[in-house]
Amino acid sequence: MKPSRFNYYAVDSIDAAISLIAQQGEDARFLAGGQSLVPMMNFRVAAPTALIDLNGVPELSNVRIDNDGALHIGAMARTRQLETDPEIAEANPLIAVAAAYVAHTQIRNRGTIGGSLAHADPAAELPGIALVCDAEIHLRGLSGARVIEAAKFFDGVFTTALADGELIEKLYFPPWPEQRCWAFQEISRREGDFALVGIAAWFDMDASGAISDCRLAAIGAGDTPLLLDSPAQTLTGSVPSDALFEKAAETVAGDIAPFDDIHASADYRREVAAVLVARTLKTAWERRR
Amino acid sequence: MSDRHNISLNVNGADYSCEIDARMTLADCLREKLDLTGTHLGCEHGVCGACTVLADGDAVRSCLMFAVQAQCMEITTVEGLANNGDLSPLQEAFRDNHALQCGFCTPGMLTTAEAFLRENPSPTRAETESAISGNLCRCTGYISVVDAILDAADRRRDAGSE
Numbered sequence A: 001m002k003p004s005r006f007n008y009y010a011v012d013s014i015d016a017a018i019s020l021i022a023q024q025g026e027d028a029r030f031l032a033g034g035q036s037l038v039p040m041m042n043f044r045v046a047a048p049t050a051l052i053d054l055n056g057v058p059e060l061s062n063v064r065i066d067n068d069g070a071l072h073i074g075a076m077a078r079t080r081q082l083e084t085d086p087e088i089a090e091a092n093p094l095i096a097v098a099a100a101y102v103a104h105t106q107i108r109n110r111g112t113i114g115g116s117l118a119h120a121d122p123a124a125e126l127p128g129i130a131l132v133c134d135a136e137i138h139l140r141g142l143s144g145a146r147v148i149e150a151a152k153f154f155d156g157v158f159t160t161a162l163a164d165g166e167l168i169e170k171l172y173f174p175p176w177p178e179q180r181c182w183a184f185q186e187i188s189r190r191e192g193d194f195a196l197v198g199i200a201a202w203f204d205m206d207a208s209g210a211i212s213d214c215r216l217a218a219i220g221a222g223d224t225p226l227l228l229d230s231p232a233q234t235l236t237g238s239v240p241s242d243a244l245f246e247k248a249a250e251t252v253a254g255d256i257a258p259f260d261d262i263h264a265s266a267d268y269r270r271e272v273a274a275v276l277v278a279r280t281l282k283t284a285w286e287r288r289r
Numbered sequence B: 001m002s003d004r005h006n007i008s009l010n011v012n013g014a015d016y017s018c019e020i021d022a023r024m025t026l027a028d029c030l031r032e033k034l035d036l037t038g039t040h041l042g043c044e045h046g047v048c049g050a051c052t053v054l055a056d057g058d059a060v061r062s063c064l065m066f067a068v069q070a071q072c073m074e075i076t077t078v079e080g081l082a083n084n085g086d087l088s089p090l091q092e093a094f095r096d097n098h099a100l101q102c103g104f105c106t107p108g109m110l111t112t113a114e115a116f117l118r119e120n121p122s123p124t125r126a127e128t129e130s131a132i133s134g135n136l137c138r139c140t141g142y143i144s145v146v147d148a149i150l151d152a153a154d155r156r157r158d159a160g161s162e
């Protein structure tokens, strides 16, 4: 099908984008990669009256790494860049690995990290990575700037804490310790499909060889990406082993609320989540330096 | 309400100007305004890959871009792959390996493969399978398409080393 009519505006600055969207009213939308919005427009599931195209805003594509290793990624950074930029992979290897699971090359060439977060598909990879990395999301609106942690950003299926006309400017990923063990795994029907379930995890070790800090998140396992607190509690303070990872995996069911759809049942997703928690933790451990 | 735009774009090395609605996708503009009907539309929601073109060298879905966004971009469609009517080594490899039957998916397969081989001139079979994972073919199947792309990689290397 074809989209319904809208007015198109190309802007070249954040200020222009936020003042224009305010003028255009509540049915105006930002256009980033268009890889979620345009399919919805073509099907007329979405019919914005105005599109504010962010593709010509250079300041939104900045990627910067601080001396302490913290990573700033502009909202318009393309998924393909996240996948292939060696500097990003060095600053945060989880992002690069997970980005490669997003759709197909042709879609990653256009799709952006800001668009993925704003769209908030519960099975999307990058929101799960933002959550597991405790990323901060920097927002700009007519009333000013604010920073929100990823754990408070996702409200429900396709729903976020973004106010009308508010723009994601960039994501901030805290420094990544060099010795950190990490992995991302997902199961999907075919390569490039949305995940049935995916698990991202990392853990740090103390001098005695026990896990001192860790975080796990699931995608495709509820209305939003979810932090997995029970396996994290099981892991913290213990020495890594396959038995520990299996024990952690057994606790995941209480942290997730998967649903049935045409691709898989909720029961199947629960089972996959447990299998993937164990697998992800093993992969993370095998990768230790 | 109709939001009209005059745009200029470069397609296959030639400059074009046309007047379009903001809501016209790049795919529809290529097909209906520029009469470049090699670019096919299967699903119009990014899934099938038939509409893949190169935008500034990157393979993209032309059903998910608006024509007005292609201002000042260099677009390559399947029509731009041949040189003066001679099939490119990639196109020849598709013909010689029986990599098409009805041909509906072929423009997207070719543009995707062209971008892929530019970036990865000596791919493995697994990398090639992954590269066309976003292109659906409902009649040939994928084995001969993968064979053709790997064959094209050899042909391009041979041509390059001559």
Ligand SMILES: Cc1cc2nc3c(=O)[nH]c(=O)nc-3n(C[C@H](O)[C@H](O)[C@H](O)COP(=O)(O)OP(=O)(O)OC[C@H]3O[C@@H](n4cnc5c(N)ncnc54)[C@H](O)[C@@H]3O)c2cc1C
Binding pocket: A029, A030, A031, A032, A033, A034, A035, A036, A037, A038, A039, A054, A075, A076, A101, A102, A103, A104, A107, A110, A111, A112, A113, A114, A115, A116, A118, A119, A121, A123, A124, A125, A126, A162, A166, A167, A168, A169, A192, A193, A194, A195, B045, B046, B047
């Ligand atoms: C066939 C196909 C398969 C896909 N598979 C996957 C997959 O496996 N995993 C996955 O995660 N995604 C997948 N996607 C979606 C893809 O990753 C999108 O790129 C992404 O969801 C949206 O990013 P975008 O830049 O294209 O945003 P757009 O489509 O441009 O925008 C999406 C929404 O976000 C808003 N928005 C965009 N940028 C901003 C901003 N900076 N501030 C505020 N609001 C903003 C827009 O107004 C719109 O409402 C797939 C898409 C297709 C077509």
Ligand code: FES
Binding pocket: B040, B041, B042, B043, B044, B045, B046, B047, B048, B049, B050, B051, B052, B061, B062, B063, B064
């Ligand atoms: S028509 Fe564009 S991907 Fe199917």
Ligand code: FES
Binding pocket: B099, B100, B101, B102, B103, B104, B105, B106, B136, B137, B138, B139, B140, B141
């Ligand atoms: S050749 Fe017919 S769809 Fe691929």
